[in-house]
Structure formats: C-alpha cells, structure tokens
Amino acid sequence: MMKIVIAEDQGMLRGAMSTLLSMEENIEVAGQAGDGEEALRLILSLDPDLCVMDIEMPVLSGLDVAERLKAEGSRCRVVIVTTFARTGYFQRAMRAGVQGYLLKDAPVSDLAGALRTIHAGGRVISPELAYSMWEQENPLTEREQDILRHLAQGSTVGEISGALFLSPGTVRNYISEIMQKLEAKNRIDAVAIAQNKGWIET
Template identity: 65%
Template sequence: MKIVVAEDQGMLRGALSALLDLENDFEVIGQAENGKQALDMICALSPDLCVMDIEMPEMSGLDVAEKLKELLHPCRVVILTTFSRSGYFQRAMKAGARGFLLKDSPIDELGAALRTVSQGGRAVSPELALSFWETENPLTEREQEVLRLAAAGLTASDIAGQLFLSAGTIRNYLSEAIQKLEAKNRIDAIGIAEKNGWI
C-alpha cells in the first residue's frame, strides 16, 4: 500500500513516515510539508492513501481532499488532527475523506485504520465521533462564504463586489449568521464559526 504523508511539522512528518514504513504492507513514497506539495505529489505518484494534517500552509488538508474529489482522484484521504472541531469533520466527510483520526492515537490504531480505509471502509476516532454528531453547523454555504471573507478583513461592500451581490444582501447574510450563532456581533460570529471549524 503506497502512502503519501502530508504534515507541516518536519519532526512529526519524519517520525510518522518512519513508523508507517516499519509495517510490511505500507510503503511511504512521498512526504509533503504543505497542502500544495501534497496535491502535486498525489497527482504525480498516485498513492493508494494520503495521511494528511488539516492545518498546513498554502492549502489545508481539507482543501486538498476537496480538490481530489473534484478531480475524481482515487487516492483515499485520512485526516490526522489535534482538533475535535465538528465543522472540520463535516467538511472532511463531504470532501470524501475516508478517515478522521487524532494525532495522539497509538500507531497500531493508525495502522488498523489505514488498512480499513484501504479496503473501502471508514475510520473515525471514537472520541471524535461523539462530539461531532452533537454539533451541527447551522450556517448555509453562502453564510459561511460571507463570514470567511469578513474574517479576511473585507467590508460588506468588498464582499458584495467579490460575490456580485448588493451590499444590503451581504449585510442580511451577516445578520442571519450572527443570529444563528447567537453571537453579539460580526467579530463574535467569526470567532464562534472559526472555533467550530465552520469557516
């Protein structure tokens, strides 16, 4: 089973690759330090699996999973994370990720999960599964997009220009998001959405 490991922390990337290489049925054929490099490597080397961190420079693990799904690439994605954010999990599953595991899982647990995924199954850390199903993302895709742009520092008029909508419509989306998240204001709404991994 050919694997690409994508993780921006060099020591962790090296250790993980070395441990996976010790298994008879695994072969680490590439190590990527950011999401863009991971995507290029997957397209060039066609691994069976990619073990990927979520928060990486250039493209996040979720961005890469979404791109692979769009390209109909057969590589199966397993997300490794330190974050138990329900929004991340929902986005990962929507992007077609086959596994979602905590970084501090024992290596034999990771090995078993990768074998399950390679055989067409899914693998989710039990500690994560429970918390994920409890918190459903209340925001529509458009509200998430507007909040993401607001988080990047854009004004309502800037966002309106970018999305080809009126500034009034953008203000409506923002106030909807603020209400749904029971936030005090736009900044609070952005904070809540980021904490849950919804934007």
C-alpha cells in the first residue's frame, strides 16, 4: 500500500483529488494539507511514501517544502502538481530532488500511474513541462535577484542600499544591468519578467 499526503490550498481541488486517488488500488491518502507548513508537519509526523504538492501555497511553497525535506534527508518522494510551466520553478524543483513534475489538468488515472512509477523509484515529468529544461537558464546573479525582490516589494534605491549595505550608485548600476539582461523597459517590467519566468518568487 502506497501512503500519500496531498498538499493543495484550494479545498475543493484537494478534496476531489483525495477522493479520486483513494479509489485507486493500493493508494492510501494518509493526510491532507492546505498550506506548505501544514504539509511539512504532516510529512514529518506521518512518514508517507509520497507527497503530492501544489507549488504556490500559503506560508511555505511546495518548492520550499521539497527543499526542507531534502535537507532533512526525508525518504518521502515529492511530486509537484502545477499549472505553471516556469523555467525557474522547474529548475529549482530538480535541484530539490523532486521526483515528479506534473500538470494539474492531467486525468487522475494518469496521476495515479505516475505515482506508482515514482513509488517504484522512477521519475515522471509531464512532456509539456519538460520543455522548460531547454529554456534559458536564470541569467540573474544572487545579488541581482535580491535587488529585484526588494523592487517587487516597492523598496526605493535608498531602502535597498541600506538593506543590502551597498551604495545607492551601486544599486542603480545593478538595476541597469538587470534591465539590460531582461530587456526590460523599466523596473516594474523587470520585476514582472523575472516573476513570470520563476526567477524570483512572487
């Protein structure tokens, strides 16, 4: 019997997924979580074989949870179920050791089949999402990502300067470099491009 936890912040979808997967042979839904923190707590207490998780959830994202589980050496295999074919998300999921990366609109029978493959030690990636592997790598350095995150929060150059211990001129140079790399029209456009690609978290 395969024991799984389902983590999805949309209650109706979570309930439907749980009901349908419970009807599949040899699958037991041991727990359900509405946010990433609850998912992490359930996984650590229930020790399931797999966790089926959405990416964008409150408190902790599915990718945050996957990274925590990898750091703690958890045996739980992580399966991301998403609507987002974003390069940055996909690359981060692979670094976190995620064993499944699937589209939400796939039939439950396909999901159940993928879970069995992953439970047996395989890895399953939706073909539509696999194309992300060949898309452009994140061109932004860690420092540039930090600055973009501050810009996304509405911080001024002065505020970023103080937070990151850089001179205002250096911050402006970084912003100029970011805009060139992303071919952005302005700072707001740069933030939007990076978020859409999954290069900074929304």
